[in-house]
Amino acid sequence: MDKTSLLKIGKVLILSIEGEVNDFSVVSMQDMLLKEVRNTSTRGVILNIARLEIVDSYMARVLSDTARMIRLMGGITILVGVNPMIALTMVDMGLDIKEVKTALNLDAALELLTGLTTLGRYSEESL
Amino acid sequence: MSRVEICSEQDIVLARQVARQAALNLGFSLVDQTRIITAVSELARNIYTYATSGSMQAQELKKATGIVGLEFVFEDQGPGIDDLQLALTAGYSSGQGLGLGLSGAKRLMDEFELQSKLGQGTLVRVVKWTK
Numbered sequence A: 001m002d003k004t005s006l007l008k009i010g011k012v013l014i015l016s017i018e019g020e021v022n023d024f025s026v027v028s029m030q031d032m033l034l035k036e037v038r039n040t041s042t043r044g045v046i047l048n049i050a051r052l053e054i055v056d057s058y059m060a061r062v063l064s065d066t067a068r069m070i071r072l073m074g075g076i077t078i079l080v081g082v083n084p085m086i087a088l089t090m091v092d093m094g095l096d097i098k099e100v101k102t103a104l105n106l107d108a109a110l111e112l113l114t115g116l117t118t119l120g121r122y123s124e125e126s127l
Numbered sequence B: 001m002s003r004v005e006i007c008s009e010q011d012i013v014l015a016r017q018v019a020r021q022a023a024l025n026l027g028f029s030l031v032d033q034t035r036i037i038t039a040v041s042e043l044a045r046n047i048y049t050y051a052t053s054g055s056m057q058a059q060e061l062k063k064a065t066g067i068v069g070l071e072f073v074f075e076d077q078g079p080g081i082d083d084l085q086l087a088l089t090a091g092y093s094s095g096q097g098l099g100l101g102l103s104g105a106k107r108l109m110d111e112f113e114l115q116s117k118l119g120q121g122t123l124v125r126v127v128k129w130t131k
Helices: A023-039 A057-072 A084-093 A106-126 B009-025 B030-051 B101-108
Strands: A003-009 A012-018 A044-048 A076-080 A101-103 B002-006 B054-062 B068-076 B111-117 B121-129
Touching: A003 A023, A012 A023, A012 A106, A023 A057, A023 B009, A044 A057, A044 A106, A057 A076, A057 B030, A076 A106, A084 B030, A084 B101, A101 A106, B002 B009, B002 B030, B009 B030, B009 B054, B009 B068, B030 B054, B030 B068, B030 B101, B030 B121, B101 B111, B101 B121
Parallel strands: A012 A044, A044 A076, A076 A101
Antiparallel strands: A003 A012, B002 B054, B054 B068, B068 B121, B111 B121
């Protein structure tokens, strides 16, 4: 069955989606994540799909919807762990999730988030 | 040959598991396994979303040349598709999806056949060859 883990490091939430997720559990995952973003005043969310077997059009839509919802709430989402097979298949199908920033791995995502949130703070201050 | 009845979200997961095992048994590359499982996921979800219930039948095929392949037949007695051409257009959806399910599955597999009559149901047959 599906396993998901939610980790919090500073102001960053890391959601790892693993294994055999069905459509219903993907949506409840999204729900739980959004609540957690609100409750913990998270600035950045990393969606880790390194252990996910496939990304079909439904999963692609849920991922990009989630990123858009988090953006509306004031956060930034970064997708990590897209393996070569998934990347190839998504391109074959014509699937793209342009709304979501991506990074090669967790380290790169954390670095990117630190940069983005720092930039965000500077621009807020300069207003 | 294995058959999966599709009438719940969990059955889409089951269809993927059957597809993965079959693709693994035939020695498909990791990329082709991913393509096959993704196409099966799209087509199984189409049944659940549009027809509520139906079935998937998987079987191994062998060409005279010895090349083996996997065939999946998805069948339902749902509402059927009015305009097959339109349904296969990337980006078109009559439902809530991205409109890439049918066209995506077609692009991922080697053979794709779609038969449908309004009010009578839909049959989709896809094949992937090991080359």
